[in-house]
Amino acid sequence: MSFIITGASGYVGQELAAALLTSHPEATVTLTDVVLPIVPPSATQHSSRTKCIAADLTSPAVVDDLFTDSHRFDTVYLLHGIMSSGSEANFELGMRVNLDASRYILDRLRQVMPGVKVVFTSSLAVYGLAPPGFVIDETNFPAIPSSSYGSQKLIVETLLNDYSRRGFLDGRAVRLPTVTVRAGKPTQAASSFASDIIREPFNGRKAVLPVSQDTEMWICSPATVVENLIRAREIPKEKFGDSRAVNLPGLKVSIREMLEALEEIGGPEKRALVEERYDPDIDRIVQTWTPNFDPKRALEMGFVGDVSMRENIRQYVEGL
Amino acid sequence: MSFIITGASGYVGQELAAALLTSHPEATVTLTDVVLPIVPPSATQHSSRTKCIAADLTSPAVVDDLFTDSHRFDTVYLLHGIMSSGSEANFELGMRVNLDASRYILDRLRQVMPGVKVVFTSSLAVYGLAPPGFVIDETNFPAIPSSSYGSQKLIVETLLNDYSRRGFLDGRAVRLPTVTVRAGKPTQAASSFASDIIREPFNGRKAVLPVSQDTEMWICSPATVVENLIRAREIPKEKFGDSRAVNLPGLKVSIREMLEALEEIGGPEKRALVEERYDPDIDRIVQTWTPNFDPKRALEMGFVGDVSMRENIRQYVEGL
Structure with missing residues (x-):
């Protein structure tokens, strides 16, 4: 098995890499980030199964090098991104990293490894302000972001959903709590x-x-988020139904x-x-x-509660 | 006053051009489409106030020529697009015309005429299948498109909303019935x-x-749609609240x-x-x-019922 994680220098990326290395003793994990990722300190005993690559994903040539038809990943974890405050402060940078780089990767993947499983970390920031006390689930409230970050996440979700519906990729977008x-x-x-x-x-x-x-x-605790990122690739795609986006518990x-x-x-x-x-x-x-979120859909699908x-x-x- | 309509060779574009020319006796109307638009037959008496331009909006250079800082339009009507069945049959073409050309236009507009009013024809196809009998309004149901056309419309809506929130443009996305x-x-x-x-x-x-x-x-009748496209530019932006997208009556x-x-x-x-x-x-x-739609939001905002x-x-x- 072979996994790749973008944004792997970030906190969640490092935790996910360590968990994948531990739970999949045969797997290799490629960590990539604009800053050269390290092997997670808790997983240095697995460093022979890791590959760390510095890669600026806003460069199409870099993405082309990273994803080729000579090596098919079992799952591509897209965790890279400019965070909420950064995307608000620097609109162009957020668009380039959060939207354009992600879309280019999706398009590259459907060319060189069609149907590949893609787990994308979206955010509950796809939702704007809700009425006081209103409990959101995936069926009862529109996603109207009130930030550029949330907008960019929603757009990538929408692409991933359409690409999955068409069979280009097998996408799963998980909306993370704080x-x-x-x-x-x-x-x-x-x-x-x-x-x-x-x-x-x-x-x-x-x-x-x-x-x-x-x-x-x-x-959500880091351990639960990481467990659910692993489950996001394991849950059968049929369980996602009409939407590949799920509000994590x-x-x-x-x-x-x-x-x-x-x-x-x-x-x-x-x-x-x-x-x-x-x-x-x-x-x-x-x-x-x-x-206020009701995570019943995620729990029914097989994600774990916090x-x-x-x-x-x-x-x-x-x-x- | 000066308006421009993209996709102006289409049925709605021609009707809108005729209505704008009739209702705004001082206005000039630029009609543009990949096929050279004609002056609407019902408005040939106004042809001195029309300008017809053949323009392939998928070309950035063409868009740059069309929108310059030497002529500010009062409202830009974005009606161009590959229709539902076409976007489903030719994914790349739909993405290029419905998404990329639209986004490039929005970016050009915010450079050369920041804050300009943009009316974008979206579609109720942003919604996928609803439970039988469920009555949709803008607050009670998520937009999860079940077509590439609907996905592309939703993405442009999301951009327009964020660009409007940031003050780049003054966008209004109207979701048209059949x-x-x-x-x-x-x-x-x-x-x-x-x-x-x-x-x-x-x-x-x-x-x-x-x-x-x-x-x-x-x-919806063509006359009502056209009337509401005109109202879409007249309604104060404050009435749109958190979302620039509205389900038309x-x-x-x-x-x-x-x-x-x-x-x-x-x-x-x-x-x-x-x-x-x-x-x-x-x-x-x-x-x-x-x-099943409840158009109460549109009616409260000042759009007309059918x-x-x-x-x-x-x-x-x-x-x-």
Whole structure:
């Protein structure tokens, strides 16, 4: 077996590569990113089965080199992308990376490995603002993005759906909740605080909470996201029905509940490292993310539900 | 005032050009199409205010020539496109004309006439199959196209929405019902029969009905569609809210009701010219078009509702 992951230097890409290497002892995994990816530190014993390639996917020639008819991948994982805030700040860059590079890859794939399985990480940002309390599933609400990032994700989903319907490819688009608790460092993402307030205290550092404790979010643990990315390739295509896009399961949790879980597991001294410092700019963005999703379709298809906030934190602590 | 219409050789493009010339006595109208458009026969008295240009919009250089910063249009009407069956039969052509040419035009417009009003004819084909009896509006059902045509329309809508949100352009995407009764000739479109069974008898010719009389459709008269294309540019952008896409009003009508209206206005001898000859291929396509839409959003915004089937036929007969 042979997998390739684009955007493999990113947090989810690294976790997915490690999981694929561990769960598929015969598989080779190609990691590619604009920054030369490393073999995930937790999977260095498998480095003979990995191949790390620096590749700028906005270059058609680079894509042509990466995907050829002399080597067919079992699954192509498309995880590369300019994140939400970056796509909003730099429209042209977002279009080039999130849309044009993805479309060029899909077109290349249907030429050199027709019918290949493609797992695309989309986002719940394909949905704009929902009425308060309204619970979204895939059938009851239109995807009207309120960001360029969400628009670009929706467009690639639409292409992937049509390419799959026509038999060009076998696409699966999984819409990710906010992935929390992420290892690593705080980022410029508006959602960074959701990981920061857990991760930083466990590393002895202070964290800032820029929104109210009443704020509710739809999150998913990294382990569940990675498990579902693996399942996304294993679930028979027939189970997707009319749409190759699926809202991945997650957990609706308030910041208050997150802090309670932090204190329960880490004690009051860790909890004390979180400082509330309201930031209206971040709050305004976060308030547009609805926390209300019904993941019944994903669960019926065979995706797994998320763990509790406490279990999520325990998994993070175990990984330290 | 100065308007431009792409796809202006088509039936709706010609009707829109005539209506704009009539209703805006000072306006100039540029008609462009890959086939050199003519001045609409009903508007030849206004030919000094028209400009007809043959232009292949899949050529960036041609688009660059058509849209320059030395002449700002008040509204750009994007009506060009490869129709549903054509986009399904020739995927590459549909992508090039319906998606790539449209996107290139939007990008050119935001460079040379930022903020310009753009009216884009989308289609209710952005929706796939709906549950039997389910009544779609813009808020309660996802757009999951079941054709390449619908996918391409949805993608351009998504771009137009994001470009409008960012202030690049002032876009309005109107999703057209099946336009009936169309003048002209029978076409290869699966929906051709809906016009054929009225138009052909009134011209003394036989028409074939390939589906059951129980079949219900969501149609709109040409006059109402044209009126709403004019209103699409007049309605303040604020009324569109979070989405620049709107489901245009139409009329739910069964084939039986259409035939009854034909007989009432044209008499039994016209009705007798319609021959029922079941075509499973056409029926299968038509059954995927839901006839159930609630156009309340469009009506609240200021678009007009459609006329009755009888009035629709009378308008066709008056135009003969």
